[in-house]
Amino acid sequence: MLQVSKLNAWYGASHALQDIGLEVTKGEIVCLIGRNGAGKTTTLKSIMGLMGRTRGSVTFRGEELLRQPAHVRFALGLAYVPEERRIVQGLSVRENLRLGLVASPAKKREAELLDEIAVIFPRLAERMDQEAVTMSGGEQQMLAIARAMIAKPDLIMLDEPSEGIMPVLVDEMFELFRSMKAQGTTVLLVEQNVELALGIADRAYVLDQGSVVHQASAQALLADEEIKERYCSV
């Protein structure tokens, strides 16, 4: 479904990604792990079209994305939940959710899709008309995920969804990722909490200093103390 090959990206003069190659097939949960600064977020941003200078190839369902702007990548079925969540200040929970539909053909079924989301995220359903940024960090993260999911993308990219969130909400969230997978959504996940992430992932890529240094099934990686020690310990 998603194929990345020889992907390079730069922040100004600094060469942040060097020949990244990875692949995500339909229905999988694939995890990117590695230390801070290894290039995980930059990889997601490059796939979504948020990096200024990139080179290489990113194809999604057979279409080359790298020269396409972000909004076209969304239209092709890619969704991205940034690490900072980017909940829009001054808008209610409902308006933030509606924002996930404004550019989608699914906008016509807005009422129905909002009801569906309310069932999946009961915490948000209770707070629909509250200003979104007054919610707790965990609830805002749920909202950011719900906003990206509401238009039913084919592949959703999540950057550090568990960061700074109460453990009970993290469990709830990972349960949600499992059920998303069961319903056919493909997930590309960046996560600091390696054990938890590998627990739900099918496969994982290990990044270090802007390159892929290892790839394996999640199970194999869970058992591989040496790799985890070398590339993932903080």
Added chain:
Amino acid sequence: MAGLSFDLIALQLFAGLALGAIYVLFAIGLSLIFGMLTVVNFAHGAFYMVGAYVGLYLISIGGNFWICLVAVPIAIGLFGLAVERVLIRPLYGRGIDYPLLLTFGLSYVMVECVRIAFGKTGYPFDTPEVLQGAVDIGVGYFPLYRLFVIGATAVVLLALWLFLEKTSFGLIIRAGARDPQIVRVLGVDVSRVWLIVFGIGTAIAGFAGLLAAPLQGVIPEMGGTILAEAFVVTVVGGMGSIGGAVLAGLLVGVVVSMTSLFAPEMAKVSIFALMAIVLIVRPQGFFGRAGLMS
């Protein structure tokens, strides 16, 4: 102070609201464009002036004021769309000073073109017949046309509010003003939104110029004065805040109007004094967010 009755003060207050209404219309366009595009549109006064001249021209070829009320904002809005698309768009991402200098230069070009086409001297602009005269508003007789200006401004504000709060496109504008990147990630072609916002802002400027024409006549330099005053309004209200522009516009109108009653020689200075006071007490303005320009 003899003769300064309550009625006179109340009437002057209404005159201030009518003047303020023009400031409000001018400043909401300026604010909408700045809030969304981070473009300080120095040509806003020129769009306002061209709006008045387009109205003058339409009436000279047999149109009437009511046709102008519809045709002028459409014409100026379309002109605004062309300016954004052709001149301003290539400058995005280069910092705030590029579009600022461009629109500054553009305003000179527009003023000069109007001088060439219509001459350097101004023209009177007749108040439409049905709006001539005065009506009793309880505290005395008040010019009907000024009441119309206040009413027309209220209608534009209501329409703009409904558009921003109740439509999907309005939601995109409100979100995009806060965080263009997330709006892009959610599939919105932000450059199209910027284009339309610039068109709306300039359309309202043209409408304001037309409304102001019967009050003060039409001259090529009419945009320069109001631009300086409208910057006071946006600074007092808070850069990029529409609610702030409305409140500050009315306030500035009333302050100018009241000082011209009590101390006419101070009228022009009073609004800058007001700005200085507001900036000392609240540097970001009434509803502004700090650090927007950085």
